[in-house]
C-alpha cells in the first residue's frame with residue numbers, strides 16, 4: 297500500500313522526487329514505518345528517521361513535510377501544551393491553532409500573545425488505513441529483530457522528537473522550491489489568520 301501511495305505522490309510532486317530519490321527513500325520509509333508501528337507508534341518523528349538512517353535532521357523534516365503533500369501517507373497536526381493545565385492538545389487545522397482553546401480546561405490563547413508559535417510542535421500521523429495495513433502485515437510477518445534506536449515510543453514522547461513550528465516553516469521552501477503544496481498552503485493560512493488578529 298505504501299509503495300502505491302508513495303509512487304502516486306512522487307508522480308505529482310517533482311520536488312520530492314528530485315531531492316529524495318524513490319529508489320533510496322521508499323525502502324527507508326517502509327522500514328522506518330514498520331519499526332515504529334511495531335513499537336506502537338502512530339506518529340512519526342523526522343528526528344528519529346534522521347537518526348535511524350544517518351540523515352541530516354533538516355533534510356528529514358523537509359522529507360516529512362513533502363510526505364504530507366499526500367493525505368494518504370502522513371497527516372500533519374499541531375501539538376500545543378496548555379499553559380494553564382498542561383494538557384497536550386493535538387490540533388488539526390490552522391484556525392483552531394490560531395484561536396487556541398484547551399480541550400480540557402477551556403483556556404484560550406492567541407497567536408499574538410507571547411511566543412505562542414515557538415511553543416507549537418508539528419506531529420506527523422500515519423494515515424489510518426495505511427497504519428492498519430502496516431499493523432496487519434506485522435501480525436503476519438513480525439519483524440525478526442527490530443533495528444531501533446530506542447523503544448521509548450509512547451504518546452508521552454519527549455518533545456525533542458517533535459519538530460518546532462518555526463523550524464518547519466523555514467524548510468518548506470528551499471532554493472525557491474516548495475516541498476509540499478499542502479504545507480505551503482497551511483503556512484499561508486496561518487499568516488492570514490495572524491494578520492486578522
Ligand SMILES: [Zn+2]
Nearest residue numbers: 378381398401
Ligand atoms: Zn488547559
